[in-house]
Amino acid sequence: MDLLRKKLSLLPEKPGVYLMKNAAGKIIYVGKAKVLKNRVRSYFTGSHDQKTQKLVSEITDFEYIVTSSEVEALLLECNLIKKYNPQYNIMLRDDKSYPYILITSEKHPRLIVTRQVQKKKGKYYGPYPNATAARETARLLNRLLPLRKCKQIPAKPCLYYHLGQCLGPCLHSITAEEYEEIIDKANQYLRGNQKSIISWLEEKMHAAASSLQFEAAREYRDLIADLHKISEKQNITLNDFKNRDIIAYFANEELLSIQIFCFRQGKLVTRDGFIFPYYAEPEEAFVTFLVQYYSEKAAIPDEICIPELNSSSVFDILPLVIPKRGKNRELINLAQANAQTVLEEKIKLEKDKKEEVNRTLEGLTEVLQIPKAEVIEAFDISSLAGTGVVGGMIQFQGGRPYRSNYRKFKIEPLANNNDDTAYLKHVIYRRYARLLKEDKPLPDLVLVDGGKGHVKAALEALQDLQIQLPVAGMVKDERHETRGLINNKGQEIDLTSKPEVFRLIQQIQEEVHRFAITFHRQQRLKNITASELDNIPGIGPKRKRLLLSTFQSLEQIKNASLAELTKAGLPQNTAEGVYNYFRKNN
The missing domain is CATH 3.40.1440.10 (GIY-YIG endonuclease)
Structure with missing residues (x-):
């Protein structure tokens, strides 16, 4: 200090x-x-x-x-x-990936739909509200403009060249000047100037009709109709066709809520929202957000409309505008109202969820007569007829899974292979012996998947370690579904009057069973294939997975012909190695 x-x-x-x-x-x-x-x-x-x-x-x-x-x-x-990446800063982990239309900066440019935005690749337009809208626009422009369609330039002309939808860089060299007019028309359309494109097409349609080229005239007519159709589908809310973002925020004592309305070519295409804690003044956190948010964007809009700010520094970095009146001011107010509504809704939902969790945990402590159940650890044993025995442990904190504290246990065979309770005792002893050794906190409650015998085994393991912890068993009915709880005295507790507690126990029982059986299957698959495929030169984990996914079983791999092994994707010499290995060992 x-x-x-x-x-x-x-x-x-x-x-x-x-x-x-x-x-x-x-x-x-x-x-x-x-x-x-x-x-x-x-x-x-x-x-x-x-x-x-x-x-x-x-x-x-x-x-x-x-x-x-x-x-x-x-x-x-x-x-x-x-x-x-500091833990207390705004983390813009936005999992939404909107589609863009990209005109590539290649020697022979293409017009494609992409979600991967990399600034050096070319010029991006968007974001579009969904992939269908982006693909529909790209499909129309690719019909209209003779840009390259193939990813790699082929050795001979493709169908697009014969349809007049590609200039054919595979046949002869195309200059940058020849592409210039085409790219300009694509840019005009994507910036919202559909009228000039339609006028250009109408001229071509009339010229084709005058020359008695009625097939071509009909094609132009259909393109014009498609352009009108796409324009009608998009609801224009601003009539200046600008690319503009409307951003506003609302803050309470701890959280900042931000809403972003994205207008492209005058149309509202997406809405984004962010809620995060802030540690400075709300306005300061908002300014930091703006710089961080747009530093990640490939295409910054023409205007970013925001509420009034005291700070002037950010105006030197971004094209910010503070609307005083009119439609944009109304949209700022709307975004601010949305930010407030979303934040209040989040707080209410989290409060309701927390109250529900608290009621559930209080109900559980009441039926088991224990002080608290904030941290619960549950155990299950999984095996196949006493072979390949493994244990699984999951942890719930505050009524929710805490997956980073899940644990798997490999277990050596015991004298009585079919005694689940002996394996359970072994796993519980290992778990809490380690916690004691590492001086780590113990859970509030231990649950085991099973009845009286399993509860008794768990209590014996804890007794051997001189630990006193509440233990309960999660019992199932004849249909192998959750029925209730067995307390540490061997008494079954009926949970029909506590449906929220029943749902929690059901969730824990299903989760620990899923976790243990998944681990068992992984180990079993590994053991099945380890003694055979791992001995073959050239067969590593990747090729082993390839063989098992193709042939489904080791027996089918053994009986496969050399041609079938090659067809599965193995190189010729590796396929011969597998084929000869099983013939020699048989």
Whole structure:
């Protein structure tokens, strides 16, 4: 703490970026400041809300970088967040991947639909609301404009060349000037200028009709009709055909909610939403979000409409506009109302969910007469007629699966192969002996998949370790479905009056069974193939999977002909090795 105080006293009164570190020296938060001295000191003085207190409690050191301006600090902050991925910063993990139309920058350009946005590949248009809309537009433009369609230039002309839908770079060289007019027309259409394309097609249609080329005239007529159809499908809400994003935010004491309406060519095509905790002022967090969000985008719109800001630095980085009145101002208000509604809905849903979980866990503690059930560990044994025995353990925290704490147990055969309870006792002993050795916390409740015998085995294992933990068994009915619980006295507890507790026990029982049996199947498959296929030169894990997926069983692989092995995808010499191995060993 003395080091922190000394460093705080040395902070300059200049703009810059600060990096907060935890005890392990890991960067946990990156922030920017107009005045470093004031901003960094504010974390260690006065009172803070709960989330900021949590951040401050982990800070043991910090670094800072002085910049020449607030704009430079904003850009540096964005780059450092990307580099260090700090746990307390805004993480824009957006799993939505919208389709774009790309005009490639290749020597012979193509017009394609893609979700992979890489700035150097060419010019992107979008995003489109769905793949169908993007593909429909791309299909029409590819019919209309003779751009290259093939991924690789073929040795001889394809059908598109004969249909007049490709200039044929496979036949003769095409200059950049020849492509220029075609690319210009594609750009015009994708920027929203459909009228000029339709006028151009109408001229071609009339010229073809005048020359008595009625087939060509009919083709142009159909293209014009398709263009009108696509335009009608898209609901135009702004009449200036600009690419524009409308962004607004709403904040409570802990969370910031942001809504983005994406207009492309005057049409609302997508809506994005983000909710995350913030540790500075809401406006400051919003500005950081803007820079970070658009630094990931291949195509930045012509305008980004936002609410009023006190900070001016971000205006030097992005094409921001603050609408004062009119349709865009109304859309800002609408986005802000959406941000508030989404945030309030999220808070209410999480509150309801938390209350439901609390009621369920209280019900479970009540029926088992135990102090709490915040952390539950459940065990199951899986085998096939006493062979290939494995154990599985899952953990639930706060009524939800906590998969990083799931554990698998390989078990050596015991004297009585069919005694599930002996294997269960062995696994439980191993689990809690290790926790004791590593001085790690024990669970509040241990559940086992089984009845009285299984509960007794678990209690014996814990007794051997001199541990006292509540244990219960999850029993099934004759249809092998969850029936109820057996407490540590061997008494069955009826859960019909506690449906929420029954659902939780059912979920835990199904999950631990799934986890254990999946591990058993993996081990069994490995054991089945290990003694045979692993002995054959040239057969590694990948080729082993290929053979098993093609032939379904080891017996079928043994009986396969050389031609069948080659057809399955093995190289000739490897296929011969497999074929000869099984013939020699038979």
